[in-house]
Amino acid sequence: MNKRSAVSNASRNSLRVLLDLDQVLADFEGYFLELFRQKYPEHPFIPLEKRKGFHLTEQYKHLHPDAVEKTREIYHAEGFFYNLPEIPGACSAAKEMAAMDGVDVFICTSPMLTNEHCFVEKIRWVNDHLGPEWRGRTIITRDKTIANGHILIDDNLKILGACARPTWDHVVFRACHNRDAKLRGRSVLENWTDGSWRDLIEDYLKRI
Amino acid sequence: MNKRSAVSNASRNSLRVLLDLDQVLADFEGYFLELFRQKYPEHPFIPLEKRKGFHLTEQYKHLHPDAVEKTREIYHAEGFFYNLPEIPGACSAAKEMAAMDGVDVFICTSPMLTNEHCFVEKIRWVNDHLGPEWRGRTIITRDKTIANGHILIDDNLKILGACARPTWDHVVFRACHNRDAKLRGRSVLENWTDGSWRDLIEDYLKRI
Numbered sequence: 540m541n542k543r544s545a546v547s548n549a550s551r552n553s554l555r556v557l558l559d560l561d562q563v564l565a566d567f568e569g570y571f572l573e574l575f576r577q578k579y580p581e582h583p584f585i586p587l588e589k590r591k592g593f594h595l596t597e598q599y600k601h602l603h604p605d606a607v608e609k610t611r612e613i614y615h616a617e618g619f620f621y622n623l624p625e626i627p628g629a630c631s632a633a634k635e636m637a638a639m640d641g642v643d644v645f646i647c648t649s650p651m652l653t654n655e656h657c658f659v660e661k662i663r664w665v666n667d668h669l670g671p672e673w674r675g676r677t678i679i680t681r682d683k684t685i686a687n688g689h690i691l692i693d694d695n696l697k698i699l700g701a702c703a704r705p706t707w708d709h710v711v712f713r714a715c716h717n718r719d720a721k722l723r724g725r726s727v728l729e730n731w732t733d734g735s736w737r738d739l740i741e742d743y744l745k746r747i
Numbered sequence: 748m749n750k751r752s753a754v755s756n757a758s759r760n761s762l763r764v765l766l767d768l769d770q771v772l773a774d775f776e777g778y779f780l781e782l783f784r785q786k787y788p789e790h791p792f793i794p795l796e797k798r799k800g801f802h803l804t805e806q807y808k809h810l811h812p813d814a815v816e817k818t819r820e821i822y823h824a825e826g827f828f829y830n831l832p833e834i835p836g837a838c839s840a841a842k843e844m845a846a847m848d849g850v851d852v853f854i855c856t857s858p859m860l861t862n863e864h865c866f867v868e869k870i871r872w873v874n875d876h877l878g879p880e881w882r883g884r885t886i887i888t889r890d891k892t893i894a895n896g897h898i899l900i901d902d903n904l905k906i907l908g909a910c911a912r913p914t915w916d917h918v919v920f921r922a923c924h925n926r927d928a929k930l931r932g933r934s935v936l937e938n939w940t941d942g943s944w945r946d947l948i949e950d951y952l953k954r955i
Contacts, residue, residue, distance in 0.1 A: 555893065555909055643909040645893065650870075652882050658866035662858075674860050679887040685763065685853065687895040687910055701763055701851040702895055 553643050554743050555688035557678070558633060560648035560661060562694040563712045564668070565623035567614075571595060574613050582609065587715040593695050595716075615653060621660035628731035630668045636736070637676075641744055646677040647686050647693075689743060692728055696720050710739065761851045762951050763896035765886070766841060768856035768869060770902040771920045772876070773831035775822075779803065782821050790817060795923040801903050803924075823861060829868035836939035838876045844944070845884075849952055854885040855894050855901075897951060900936060904928050918947065 561567040568587060575584055583602045592598055595614075599606040613619065637644040646665055651657045658679065665673045678686055683693070684700030691698070691707040694714040698705075711717060711727045728736055769775040776795060783792055791810050800806055803822075807814040821827065845852040854873055859865045866887065873881045886894055891901070892908030899906070899915040902922035906913075919925060919935045936944055 553909065645890070645909075652879075655867050655870070658870060658887070659863050662863070662866060675889040677888070678890075678893070679866075680885070681883040682853070682886075685886065685895045687893045687914060701761060701853075706895060 553641050554740070554747055555643045555645065556636060556740065557645050557647035557686055557688040557691040557707060559693035559712065560646055562714045563692055564626055564629040564633065565664060566626050567623060568595070568715050570623050571613055575610065578613065579609055590715040592716055614651070617656045620657045621663050623664065625668055626731060632731040632736055633669060636740060639740065642740060644676065645688065646673065647683055647691065648677065648679055649681050649683065650679050689747065761849050762948065762955055763851045763853065764844060764948065765853050765855035765894055765896040765899040765915060767901035767920065768854055770922045771900055772834055772837040772841065773872060774834050775831060776803070776923050778831050779821055783818065786821065787817055798923040800924055825864045828865045829871050831872065833876055834939060840939040840944055841877060844948060847948065850948060852884065853896065854881065855891055855899065856885065856887055857889050857891065858887050897955065
């Protein structure tokens with residue numbers, strides 16, 4: 540956390556934290572694998588400890604010729620995004636974070652454009668897991684570089700867009716697919732359960 | 748356009764323009780009135796030249812005791828947002844703007860949380876009227892203050908949120924309901940057809 544640029548761009552004395560949804564609050568990878576194995580019990584699969592790279596289908600396509608179609612059947616299905624289980628401790632941490640003095644928390648989520656159900660399902664997920672008032676704190680955008688926050692907690696290592704120098708510091712959330720990733724100076728949040736997210740937030744709060 | 752603050756916060760040399768959807772690109776007020784008069788031909792209504800204030804139902808509720816329910820029936824209906832007609836010249840202007848060197852254009856739209864259909868309908872509207880690639884340039888957020896652009900073109904006069912000093916300058920888009928509004932130093936764009944939007948964009952381009 541040596542990068543102070545985001546903090547110096549602060550527009551007021553509230554810390555704005557942007558939380559990615561899939562794989563930070565909602566367990567995309569675990570639920571995908573569960574459904575895939577249920578639906579295709581004979582098909583080869585990639586256990587979570589062997590997942591590599593952000594795009595699941597990119598890895599599955601090397602497994603079997605029909606894997607691309609089968610993976611898409613799972614995550615394009617109606618209800619997939621709505622039914623994602625919570626990452627352990629994520630929602631209670633988000634709620635506790637939002638209740639901290641001087642912290643504004645937003646959900647910042649990229650829609651899957653090939654699954655139109657995801658738009659409303661993401662909002663319903665937020666409603667049910669966090670509460671209706673969180674719908675007003677949810678930003679649905681493919682380009683996260685134009686969200687003006689101080690911290691973006693996201694499992695995706697490559698967050699690119701129109702804004703070459705986003706206002707936020709990217710804190711990498713640990714996921715099966717980024718286990719061996721180069722952090723390139725970024726902080727990492729290993730989970731929501733060991734309490735280290737509080738240290739992260741408190742450290743930023745001291746600096747704005 | 749004396750406010751240079753947004754421009755000095757530019758993250759790179761591309762001008763990021765945020766376009767509101769309802770009543771800037773899509774004719775919410777006109778379509779609402781058309782449907783209202785079709786569905787309730789005997790009911791009193793407010794002609795567009797007498798509309799005042801951003802929230803339509805706030806004005807209608809003084810007309811008749813059941814007007815609140817009837818207005819909501821119109822804009823909560825499935826298909827309402829998808830079927831909004833285009834504001835004259837809006838989409839060709841948006842496309843021309845996006846094709847200008849050094850300009851990135853985004854749609855920045857606030858969802859109506861009481862109409863869940865609106866999420867996917869807004870995306871489908873963008874897809875059909877602007878093109879599929881514009882879905883990736885669409886930001887759905889109740890809080891527009893945390894969208895990091897240089898200009899926000901929006902008919903709503905009160906755009907408040909977590910960020911007390913947004914990066915953008917608010918350019919007011921003229922609408923029936925803001926005809927007599929105090930601009931408080933803001934620029935105004937009267938329409939998409941007289942070509943003045945080009946002067947606005949070119950003026951900003953000189954300053955970044």
